[in-house]
Amino acid sequence: MEHFFISCEHLNTFWLTINEAFSTWNIYKKLDTIKIIVIGYNIPCKEYNFVNVILCHISYCIHKAYMLSERKTKMVNVCNILKNEFHIMQQVKAYNNSFLRKFTQALDSV
Ligand SMILES: [Zn+2]
Numbered sequence: 001m002e003h004f005f006i007s008c009e010h011l012n013t014f015w016l017t018i019n020e021a022f023s024t025w026n027i028y029k030k031l032d033t034i035k036i037i038v039i040g041y042n043i044p045c046k047e048y049n050f051v052n053v054i055l056c057h058i059s060y061c062i063h064k065a066y067m068l069s070e071r072k073t074k075m076v077n078v079c080n081i082l083k084n085e086f087h088i089m090q091q092v093k094a095y096n097n098s099f100l101r102k103f104t105q106a107l108d109s110v
Contacts, residue, residue: 002034005062014078018058021106027051050099061085083107 006015015032022031031041031051037059042048061082069076086104089095 004066005037005059006032006034010072011062011078014062014082017079017107017110020110021103022051024102024106025051031055050097050103053095054099054103057085057089058082079107 005011019031022028027041029041037055040052041055043052061078064085065076065078065081066072068074068081083104086100086107090100090104094100
């Protein structure tokens with residue numbers, strides 16, 4: 001599980017980008033630990049709920065990329081999959097918070 005979600009070399013650039021994007025909110029703690037993926041980031045603080053919503057989508061997209069790449073036999077860009085996912089969620093107004101738009105902008109600017 002650690003390898004699949006975190007330490008696989010196919011995800012190195014992806015996690016760098018994610019951490020860079022989160023630094024927009026002064027979240028500098030490295031988020032790519034299995035504990036944070038499973039348990040959540042700073043769960044007692046409601047103002048960090050959006051981080052955990054984003055992390056749920058991140059783990060979903062890592063799995064989606066794995067399936068689309070036919071078990072890593074084809075090149076797939078996880079970051080683009082995540083961006084597409086966020087663009088779709090904004091279109092269908094899945095969340096009425098502005099964090100998704102901000103995070104997508106942060107991803108685009110990395
Ligand atoms: Zn691997």
